[in-house]
Amino acid sequence: MPTLDTYRKQAKLLMRWHREQNYSLGGKVRQVPRLADLTDRQVLDAPFPLALAQEVVAAEAGFDSWAALKAGAGEAKPAEPPAAEPVVQSATPIFFVSDVTASAAFYRDRLGFEIDFLHGKPAFYGSVSRGGACLHLRHVDHPGFAEWAAREESVILATIEVQGVKALFDAYAAAGVAFAQKLTRQAWGGLDFQVRDPDGNVFSFVEYRR
Numbered sequence: 001m002p003t004l005d006t007y008r009k010q011a012k013l014l015m016r017w018h019r020e021q022n023y024s025l026g027g028k029v030r031q032v033p034r035l036a037d038l039t040d041r042q043v044l045d046a047p048f049p050l051a052l053a054q055e056v057v058a059a060e061a062g063f064d065s066w067a068a069l070k071a072g073a074g075e076a077k078p079a080e081p082p083a084a085e086p087v088v089q090s091a092t093p094i095f096f097v098s099d100v101t102a103s104a105a106f107y108r109d110r111l112g113f114e115i116d117f118l119h120g121k122p123a124f125y126g127s128v129s130r131g132g133a134c135l136h137l138r139h140v141d142h143p144g145f146a147e148w149a150a151r152e153e154s155v156i157l158a159t160i161e162v163q164g165v166k167a168l169f170d171a172y173a174a175a176g177v178a179f180a181q182k183l184t185r186q187a188w189g190g191l192d193f194q195v196r197d198p199d200g201n202v203f204s205f206v207e208y209r210r
Helices: 004-019 024-029 040-045 050-060 066-073 100-111 144-151 165-174
Strands: 094-097 114-119 125-130 133-139 158-161 179-185 191-196 202-207
Touching: 004 024, 004 050, 004 066, 024 040, 024 050, 050 066, 094 100, 100 114, 100 125, 100 133, 133 158, 165 179, 165 191, 165 202
Parallel strands: 094 133, 158 202
Antiparallel strands: 114 125, 125 133, 179 191, 191 202
């Protein structure tokens, strides 16, 4: 339903039509019962105050008067469209490291990642990525969580899905990358291996059975 502000704009438009001597105004004015017999020329020659324009707009909208239109339209604003459903797109793990620059170099030189950025001098935060995988690196003086994870069995901090995981494992093995777990077919069907970075963060590369 149009708002009251919309009807007000329509009334101002009719007044402009009258000033411009637009013959289209006659048909609208004749919708008011008491003005039904006026010709187009009579409509344009007669005064056309705002109150009359509002009366015409009310009649066109199906109301007996401007007051009735105001009561029916109110000052309500158009309803806002419903909010779109949220879509979760990705997640970025953050590894705690003692030296962000050195850690980023490890991912670049040993694992084939690209350094997206290093922030700070010296760097205290950074990002590395390869394909669709992205890891963030944050400096801490003592990355104790990785030390705790190293004492536990099969604790990994991130999983990176790969197509052709065996070829990647072979490439890393040829480059002398140290593995926390070599290539293994898991009971749940995945084929994966694990790498431990210089700060003890363990993460896996996995190919799921399709």
